[in-house]
Amino acid sequence: MSPTQQERTEATTASLVSAARDLFAQDGYAATSLDAVVAKAGVTKGALYHHYAGKRELFAAVFADEQRRLSEATVAAAQRKRDPWQAFEAGAVAFVEACQEPGVQRIFLLDAPAALGWETIRQLESGSLQLMQLGIQNAIDAGSIESRPVEPLAHLLFGALCETAMVVARAADQRAALHEAKAELHRLLGSLAA
Secondary structure (H helix, E strand, O other): OOOOHHHHHHHHHHHHHHHHHHHHHHHOOOOOOHHHHHHHHOOOHHHHHHHOOOHHHHHHHHHHHHHHHHHHHHHHHHOOOOOHHHHHHHHHHHHHHHOOOHHHHHHHHHHHHHHHOHHHHHHHOHHHHHHHHHHHHHHHHOOOEOOOOHHHHHHHHHHHHHHHHHHHHHOOOHHHHHHHHHHHHHHHHHHHEO
């Protein structure tokens, strides 16, 4: 049975995103050419332009895929805890740790602000912010933290986690910076526990 048009489209976009991810992670956004992406993906430039208007849109697709992977790592860590606030903390730590992979650092933390801009990044990260709001609400409902407005706390903690990941990524000694960040994150979130 031959693949359907939908299956071929999905395979092409997956191949483009995978090839672009490898090149963006290795060489950075500015140094990666679309010619290199299509060569690595084994598709034509026409196929690329059929799915993406250009390099920025392809980078946005790669960023969205990285965001999905970070969310999966966060959720997997949270699911290993029974207490909702401990689950929230485990997810937060998993996010900061996952951001230390060099490709994630390059794409997610270093290149995305200039390549995509704040508004686009915020739109692509909206699912993660919603996950944080859900985690906070679950912790409130379970009595793990005292009742408080969920949205401002989620924004505050989301900003803190993103900045923490960025600071660790840019540190001269990333291992030491990560250790210190996790200890402070534990203290901060522990202070909010009921």
